[in-house]
Amino acid sequence: MRRTLDTGNAAITEGAILAGCSLFAGYPITPATEIAENMSRRLPQVGGYYVQAEDELTALHICIGGSLGGLKTMTATSGPGFILYADPLGWALGSEIPLVVVNAQRVGPVSGITGAPGQGEFYMSRYPTQGGNYETIVLAPNSVQEAFSITVEAFYLAERFRMPVIILADQLVTDGWESLSIPETPAELEAMRLKVIPRRVKEGPEFYPCTDAIDIPPVVLGHNTGAACSDWTPTPEGYDTEEVDFQHQHAYRLIYKVRNNKDLITRYESYFMDDNPELILVAYGSPSRVVVSAVKQAREKGWKVGALRLISLWPFPDEIFKVPAKYLSVELNYDGQLVREVQRAMPAGSEVHFFGKCGELPTVAELEELMQALLAGKGIKARNWEWEAW
Amino acid sequence: MDYLATKYLRPRKIPSTACSGCGLGQAHKKVVMAIDELGLATGDVIWGTGIGCAGRQTFNTWKGDNFAGTHGRAYAIATGLRIALPPDKKIIMTVGDGDAFGIGFLHLLNCARRNVDMTVIVLDNLGYQSTGGQYGWTTPRGYRTDSSPYGMYEPNWTQDGRDVLNILREAGATFLARYTSLQGQEAVEAIKKAILNKGFSLVHMPYPCVTNFAERALGTRKPVEIYKWFMEHTCSMHEKGPADFAFRTGIYYDASNSRPEFAELVKGWVADIQRRYS
Ligand SMILES: Cc1ncc(C[n+]2csc(CCOP(=O)(O)OP(=O)(O)O)c2C)c(N)n1
Ligand code: SF4
Ligand SMILES: [Mg+2]
Numbered sequence: 001m002r003r004t005l006d007t008g009n010a011a012i013t014e015g016a017i018l019a020g021c022s023l024f025a026g027y028p029i030t031p032a033t034e035i036a037e038n039m040s041r042r043l044p045q046v047g048g049y050y051v052q053a054e055d056e057l058t059a060l061h062i063c064i065g066g067s068l069g070g071l072k073t074m075t076a077t078s079g080p081g082f083i084l085y086a087d088p089l090g091w092a093l094g095s096e097i098p099l100v101v102v103n104a105q106r107v108g109p110v111s112g113i114t115g116a117p118g119q120g121e122f123y124m125s126r127y128p129t130q131g132g133n134y135e136t137i138v139l140a141p142n143s144v145q146e147a148f149s150i151t152v153e154a155f156y157l158a159e160r161f162r163m164p165v166i167i168l169a170d171q172l173v174t175d176g177w178e179s180l181s182i183p184e185t186p187a188e189l190e191a192m193r194l195k196v197i198p199r200r201v202k203e204g205p206e207f208y209p210c211t212d213a214i215d216i217p218p219v220v221l222g223h224n225t226g227a228a229c230s231d232w233t234p235t236p237e238g239y240d241t242e243e244v245d246f247q248h249q250h251a252y253r254l255i256y257k258v259r260n261n262k263d264l265i266t267r268y269e270s271y272f273m274d275d276n277p278e279l280i281l282v283a284y285g286s287p288s289r290v291v292v293s294a295v296k297q298a299r300e301k302g303w304k305v306g307a308l309r310l311i312s313l314w315p316f317p318d319e320i321f322k323v324p325a326k327y328l329s330v331e332l333n334y335d336g337q338l339v340r341e342v343q344r345a346m347p348a349g350s351e352v353h354f355f356g357k358c359g360e361l362p363t364v365a366e367l368e369e370l371m372q373a374l375l376a377g378k379g380i381k382a383r384n385w386e387w388e389a390w
Numbered sequence: 391m392d393y394l395a396t397k398y399l400r401p402r403k404i405p406s407t408a409c410s411g412c413g414l415g416q417a418h419k420k421v422v423m424a425i426d427e428l429g430l431a432t433g434d435v436i437w438g439t440g441i442g443c444a445g446r447q448t449f450n451t452w453k454g455d456n457f458a459g460t461h462g463r464a465y466a467i468a469t470g471l472r473i474a475l476p477p478d479k480k481i482i483m484t485v486g487d488g489d490a491f492g493i494g495f496l497h498l499l500n501c502a503r504r505n506v507d508m509t510v511i512v513l514d515n516l517g518y519q520s521t522g523g524q525y526g527w528t529t530p531r532g533y534r535t536d537s538s539p540y541g542m543y544e545p546n547w548t549q550d551g552r553d554v555l556n557i558l559r560e561a562g563a564t565f566l567a568r569y570t571s572l573q574g575q576e577a578v579e580a581i582k583k584a585i586l587n588k589g590f591s592l593v594h595m596p597y598p599c600v601t602n603f604a605e606r607a608l609g610t611r612k613p614v615e616i617y618k619w620f621m622e623h624t625c626s627m628h629e630k631g632p633a634d635f636a637f638r639t640g641i642y643y644d645a646s647n648s649r650p651e652f653a654e655l656v657k658g659w660v661a662d663i664q665r666r667y668s
Contacts, residue, residue, distance in 0.1 A: 023470065023473060023474070025470065043660075044659070044660045044663040044664065045663070045664065045667060047660060047664060048660070049473055049656050049657075049660060051469070051470075051473070051656070053466075054496060054497075054500045055496070057463070057466070058466040058469075058496075058497060058500070061459070061463050061466030061467045061469075061470065061497075062466055062467075062469050062470035062473075063470060064467050064470060065466070065467040065468060065469060065470025065471035065472070065473075065474065066470035066471070066473055066474045067470070067474075068457065068467070068470070068471055068474070069470065069471045069472075069473070069474020069475045070474050071470075071473070071474045073470070087460055087463065088460075088463065088466075090460070091459065091460050091463070221436050221455040221456075221457060221471065221475070222436060222455060222471075222474070222475045222476065222479055223455070224432065224433030224454055224455060225455065226453065226454065226455065227455045227456070228449075228450040228455070228456040228457070229456075229457050229458075230439075230449055230450070230456075230457060230458035231441065231458060231459065231460045232449075232458065238450060238456070239402065239403070239450055240446065240449055240450065240458070
């Protein structure tokens with residue numbers, strides 16, 4: 001095990017390399033630039049390729065091309081670049097191209113504050129392109145170590161599900177420095193419960209079978225299999241078609257390969273959830289660190305509160321919202337995004353509340369005040385526009 | 391069926407669904423002829439396309455491996471594919487003028503700059519034809535289209551001393567030619583040279599669109615009229631041609647195999663770094 005002190009950006013780089021990534025294409029943007037820089041240094045050392053693209057649109061298309069040629073590929077950006085992925089991410093979802101996309105979220109909209117964290121692309125990572133008829137896989141680390149392991153896992157899921165996997169990080173996770181352990185032997189990798197699988201190659205004649213099954217090898221060009229992939233609705237052989245039956249089959253596959261194998265994706269942590277807490281805080285990414293601290297302190301005071309920390313965001317883990325309770329979603333935005341899913345997923349008899357911060361973390365003291373109010377049956381008071389204003 | 395089609399193309403896609411009288415088939419056939427005359431097998435070529443008539447009519451016609459990018463992006467996909475593929479595999483793309491010289495132009499320029507090994511055949515029907523016939527960046531000035539009902543008035547990429555091939559040459563392309571689909575073996579020879587160049591090659595191939603372009607610009611869908619119009623406007627690259635505009639044809643630039651190819655450059659660079667630091 002190699003133990004170091006490093007950033008989330010470095011952790012993502014090392015995770016990708018361990019997972020077998022051999023092509024990275026990117027475009028500089030704070031707070032993900034360091035991933036590109038680290039990749040430009042590390043990839044050549046392991047025989048991989050770094051390409052600096054003319055924009056994010058190109059970067060992700062280069063990754064698609066590399067993956068289509070049989071390489072494991074990754075790109076990384078922040079919000080202003082993530083929106084340019086709409087076109088290639090749609091293509092990769094539709095043509096079932098395995099690759100990994102990192103979004104180190106910063107506060108927005110548009111350029112916002114470059115060095116401040118945000119959580120504005122929660123829904124955008126669910127619907128990163130047009131047309132509907134697909135599911136996405138989105139994972140959200142809250143520490144440097146988890147940024148490493150989630151990257152390894154993202155590559156693993158990408159290969160098994162034949163699709164892009166999005167890592168939705170935030171500036172505090174990618175820029176933050178923490179201790180990082182990197183496994184160096186297969187046994188150490190296994191001890192971390194991480195798996196790496198090699199790229200396989202789909203043989204014809206069916207390249208896009210109508211099934212919800214995973215572990216179908218990806219379509220790879222250059223093996224003279226007669227493979228065909230395009231932006232059009234495919235027949236199972238990959239011919240472009242305008243027949244609506246094939247559209248149904250294609251949509252079925254893109255949606256249900258994810259939905260019907262959701263148990264392989266869903267990851268979360270629960271804190272103090274065994275005694276049906278009265279109030280449950282929900283968060284992902286860096287605010288979840290504050291949430292967990294605040295809930296631990298509250299428990300020391302004897303308050304009946306718990307927390308759910310989401311690690312996989314999409315497909316949304318509806319099934320973990322079992323306890324009727326007061327739910328409080330804590331997020332890094334003022335408009336309230338995660339809270340809408342919590343409201344949808346929570347069981348009957350529950351109540352939902354929202355606390356958003358914009359460009360900075362909440363404090364334990366702020367959360368304590370909110371918990372106290374909610375436990376006392378008071379609605380939480382709007383202070384400026386931060387509370388309950390979604 | 392035609393010998394070439396039987397050998398290289400998929401019966402399910404040939405004949406294509408292009409309008410009758412369309413020149414696209416002539417252009418498509420020239421590319422397949424060039425491949426055949428070079429003695430390439432289906433497994434030697436990965437065929438890429440974009441969207442539009444050019445993309446839709448040629449996608450997955452090739453018996454080997456195929457891809458089609460979204461509008462304008464096939465060049466960026468091909469850049470990644472080039473790095474992943476063995477160097478002896480040929481990437482050949484048949485794309486529209488709107489795709490290459492409009493929405494995908496930034497990618498095209500950067501492929502030229504990097505000298506990425508691919509052969510781009512721009513099947514130019516003088517505008518956006520599969521969307522019904524709007525003007526594009528090679529539509530000759532003055533001609534009517536559905537979106538230029540009073541005549542195309544903008545500067546384009548091929549008139550007033552401006553030539554898109556010169557821009558691509560400046561950008562770093564190593565093989566550039568222009569032939570119309572009506573020209574014969576000389577066009578096939580140029581495509582062969584383009585394929586043999588280990589670097590970025592582009593052949594600009596204007597062809598007659600009877601249904602949309604001819605109907606609006608010339609007032610008739612009769613194939614013979616636009617074929618005649620094409621012949622009248624075709625000259626060699628050294629000639630001035632007719633006063634209104636001309637397809638100036640020939641090999642514009644042949645610096646085949648004279649500059650490092652991008653994927654080889656990247657791979658050599660990586661090998662060098664590994665040697666230096668191992
Ligand atoms: C991003 C995007 N914008 C617009 C379209 C609509 N569209 C479909 S075909 C086409 C025409 C493309 O023109 P060209 O590349 O010259 O191909 P042609 O149909 O003329 O062969 C357009 C604009 C699209 N598919 N994608
Ligand atoms: S619209 Fe024009 S270019 Fe397209 S197939 Fe018909 S004739 Fe050919
Ligand atoms: Mg066109």
